[in-house]
Amino acid sequence: xxxxxxxxxxxxxxxxxxxxxxxxxxxxxxxxxxxxxxxxxxxxxxxxxxxxxxxxxxxxxxxxxxxxxxxxxxxxxxxxxxxxxxxxxxxxxxxxxxxxxxxxxxxxxxxxxxxxxxxxxxxxxxxxxxxxxxxxxxxxxxxxxxxxxxxxxxxxxxxxxxxxxxxxxxxxxxxxxxxxxxxxxxxxxxxxxxxxxxxxxxxxxxxxxxxxxxxxxxxxxxxxxxxxxxxxxxxxxxxxxxxxxxxxxxxxxxxxxxxxxxxxxxxxxxxxxxxxxxxxxxxxxxxxxxxxxxxxxxxxxxxxxxxxxxxxxxxxxxxxxxxxxxxxxxxxxxxxxxxxxxxxxxxxxxxxxxxxxxxxxxxxxxxxxxxxxxxxxxxxxxxxxxxxxxxxxxxxxxxxxxxxxxxxxxxxxxxxxxxxxxxxxxxxx
Numbered sequence: 001x002x003x004x005x006x007x008x009x010x011x012x013x014x015x016x017x018x019x020x021x022x023x024x025x026x027x028x029x030x031x032x033x034x035x036x037x038x039x040x041x042x043x044x045x046x047x048x049x050x051x052x053x054x055x056x057x058x059x060x061x062x063x064x065x066x067x068x069x070x071x072x073x074x075x076x077x078x079x080x081x082x083x084x085x086x087x088x089x090x091x092x093x094x095x096x097x098x099x100x101x102x103x104x105x106x107x108x109x110x111x112x113x114x115x116x117x118x119x120x121x122x123x124x125x126x127x128x129x130x131x132x133x134x135x136x137x138x139x140x141x142x143x144x145x146x147x148x149x150x151x152x153x154x155x156x157x158x159x160x161x162x163x164x165x166x167x168x169x170x171x172x173x174x175x176x177x178x179x180x181x182x183x184x185x186x187x188x189x190x191x192x193x194x195x196x197x198x199x200x201x202x203x204x205x206x207x208x209x210x211x212x213x214x215x216x217x218x219x220x221x222x223x224x225x226x227x228x229x230x231x232x233x234x235x236x237x238x239x240x241x242x243x244x245x246x247x248x249x250x251x252x253x254x255x256x257x258x259x260x261x262x263x264x265x266x267x268x269x270x271x272x273x274x275x276x277x278x279x280x281x282x283x284x285x286x287x288x289x290x291x292x293x294x295x296x297x298x299x300x301x302x303x304x305x306x307x308x309x310x311x312x313x314x315x316x317x318x319x320x321x322x323x324x325x326x327x328x329x330x331x332x333x334x335x336x337x338x339x340x341x342x343x344x345x346x347x348x349x350x351x352x353x354x355x356x357x358x359x360x361x362x363x364x365x366x367x368x369x370x371x372x373x374x375x376x377x378x379x380x381x382x383x384x385x386x387x388x389x390x391x392x393x394x395x396x397x398x399x400x401x402x403x404x405x406x407x408x409x410x411x412x413x414x415x416x417x418x419x420x421x422x423x424x425x426x427x428x429x
Contacts, residue, residue: 016053019061019104020046026098040087044205048091051081062105063096065114072122079139083132083202086218089122129218130188133195133202134272140199140265143258151259155244162263165245169194169267172239176232178275185229187275189215190236191268197246197256198265207252208237281366283310286395288404289369293321296384304419305390305409310366312405316426317365320405321378321385323422326414331381335360337368339377339386403427 024046031039040048053060055074059067075081075088096115099105143151152159159165173190177183192215196203203211212233216226237254240246245264246254256264276282283289287310295302304324308317314335322329368376369389378385404427407420 016050016058016061020050020053022102022104023049023095023098026102027094030094030097040090044087045091045094047205048084048088049095052088052092052095055081060095062107063092063099063115064107064111065118068092068115068118072118079136080201080204083129083136085122085132086129086214089119093119129214130192130195130277133192133199134268134277136199136202137195137265137269140262142262147259148263151257152263154257155260156242162266165260165263166267166270168243168245169240169264169271172236172243173271176236182225182228182232184275185219185221185225186232186236188219188277189229189233191271191275191277193237193254194240194246194256194264194268197254198261198268200253200255205251208248208254209252211253281311281364282370283366283392284395285311287311287366288393289365289389290391290393290408291369291387292390292409293324293378293385293387295325296386300413301411302413303409303411304407305416306405306407308365308405310369310392311364314360314363314365314368316405317387318360318378319426320423321387322380323426324407324410324419325385326422327380333378333380336377336379339375 024042027045028042031042039045052071052075055078056067056071060071071092072085072089075085081088093116096112096119100112152161152165155165155168159168173187176186178187189212193208193211196206196208196211203214206214221229237246241248241254244257245260246256249255271277273282273284288307289310290305290307293304293306302325304321306320306324308320318333318335319329321327368374369387372389372391375386375388378387405423406427407416407423410416410419
């Protein structure tokens with residue numbers, strides 16, 4: 001039986017290799033015939049298609065809507081492949097053209113249309129390359145402290161700490177206006193190149209010029225914008241090379257010294273937050289959120305007005321609601337972003353759950369409450385509370401640091417002072 005399985009595997013592998021060779025020939029002719037479209041090199045497109053075939057365990061031989069959807073889901077879940085989504089989708093589109101034109105796949109017209117539509121939707125949604133690169137920085141491995149210190153001290157001039165490294169990169173970007181279209185584009189281009197320099201396996205085999213092309217395509221940058229942004233990008237990157245933060249390898253790719261990569265990854269994550277480019281909490285550290293928590297259906301109205309750190313997690317908000325409403329915290333609860341659902345919905349299977357698929361101890365309040373009017377539902381023991389963001393106070397506008405959370409307003413049955421006293425146990429940190 002084992003021998004037959006091996007023979008079958010070899011046969012399937014040979015069939016896939018033959019198909020890739022046929023695709024390579026078709027693609028080469030296609031590139032020569034279609035001059036008004038920027039194409040990947042034939043060897044690169046074939047290599048990417050090989051990756052996708054391996055990812056699908058060969059199912060891609062019949063590129064149905066369900067097969068393509070499963071492949072794209074697998075790409076999104078892979079931290080090394082997800083940043084390459086634009087090129088992978090482009091490869092799948094060309095592969096679908098090849099499969100249909102050559103008759104290798106000949107289903108009903110409706111099935112072909114469904115596959116093309118899925119890929120078109122993937123192109124529309126695939127506008128998060130920089131965010132994917134930034135998100136992948138969380139996976140950069142640490143290095144020994146001695147290696148990190150040596151890498152910092154090798155910079156010119158010498159850098160003694162991660163804070164100094166952050167200041168150095170901030171200085172390189174200081175002349176750019178992040179609120180202007182050209183300044184924002186340059187910042188995004190530089191951060192994208194730095195992400196790959198820190199984690200080269202994200203976009204393997206691509207030179208820095210190709211990485212910039214991917215970022216520009218993803219950002220939808222126009223030719224006039226690139227004409228202005230390109231020399232500014234070159235100037236910033238050249239300065240980082242001069243400082244020793246970046247260097248060029250034999251393939252024309254900018255890379256960061258190995259010992260510097262974890263510290264530089266942390267710097268880039270902080271800069272992403274500063275420029276509002278991270279997918280997480282967009283509020284600067286120290287931001288205070290003023291929220292109103294209103295008990296649905298109460299008569300007379302029961303409500304609390306709370307001030308809470310934007311970077312506090314939902315677990316802390318849960319405790320603040322329990323304490324300030326003087327509840328016993330003995331039943332299950334959940335947070336939800338579905339405000340249309342009635343309060344009678346059953347809570348998550350365990351305390352601390354959510355029907356939105358997040359773990360509340362891992363989600364900061366500022367990730368979900370960003371702009372005035374944003375709201376969350378909170379269900380507990382058959383009751384529903386709507387938590388609405390009323391005001392955002394930036395760090396520079398906070399007169400003096402105070403321990404949070406606080407209750408600054410409450411309905412008449414308790415009053416703000418008494419409700420605030422109940423929050424005292426949460427202000428020990």
